Amino acid sequence: MNVVRVVLFLYQTLSYGYGLVSDPVSTSHDVSTTPDAHQQQSTEITTINSTVKSQHSVELNSSSIRSDPVSDSYNNTEYLNRCPENLQCSKLGAVCIQCHFSVSCVYGQETDVSCFPKPDINCHGVKNFTRKFGCRFCYQLDASDYKCIAQNTCKTVSAPREFYYTNCTVNDNILCMGRRTFNKMELCNWTRGYRWSTALLLSITMGGFGVDRFYLGLWREGIGKLFSFGGLGVWTLVDVILIAAGYIGPEDGSLYIY
Secondary structure, X not given: OHHHHHHHHHHHHHHHHHOOOOOHHHHHHHHHHHHHHHHXXXXXXXXXXXXXXXXXXXXXXHHHXXXXXXXXXXXXXXXXXXXXXXXXXXXXXXHHEEEEOOOOOOXXXXXXXXXXXOOOOOEEOOOOEEEEEEOOEHHHOOHHHEEXXXXXXXXXXXXXXXXXEEEEEEOOOOOOEOXXXXXXXXXXXXXXXXXXXXHHHHHHHHHHHOHHHHHOOOHHHHHHHHHOHHHHOHHHHHHHHHHHOOOOOOOOOOEEEO
């Protein structure tokens, strides 16, 4: 019996020493601390999730504020350079005032709106006044009520006609809802002074020497016509028809002046 006890004692001693059997005290300690660790980790995860959700909510709210189509942002102070000083407040241009618009108004109908000067505008007289307003968003105005940045890099002579995106700004005296500067797709329409009548006359009289092509900036075709004597007359005749129909235009893609 004593021999069995000695063997068991040696086995337990060697097992603890080599880590084959865990210490009951340390095991109970780990088990007792495990729930607290899990609880602390769960609390940290919940805090992180709530922080992310709150940041996402703030981003959505700020995005909705920036995209408000009815109000202009006060943070943009470019209007200060376009607004006169010491003028009667009720006579300020539309770019210098802020108005309370109603999106429920009838399109095109003239209504009265309450307006007041934008921040940092130096004017005198009554600060709150009314203006006549035709119910329209700025992008719905007539083309004469705003100015767009023109481009001269697109091709005007193409099938179908090319369009380009540009920024348009409403005139200072026009009152409208939404952003006063907006994007619009415009038809490519610009010229550098090439005359259709001149090109046609050159094609009829001197087309055999490629002068019409040189005039339009098509110098490669002009050289070909020059050394082939207008393609023995065939090329000349074809160019007369194509220029008369407006199919051949200036090399830079601009429009003719008629």
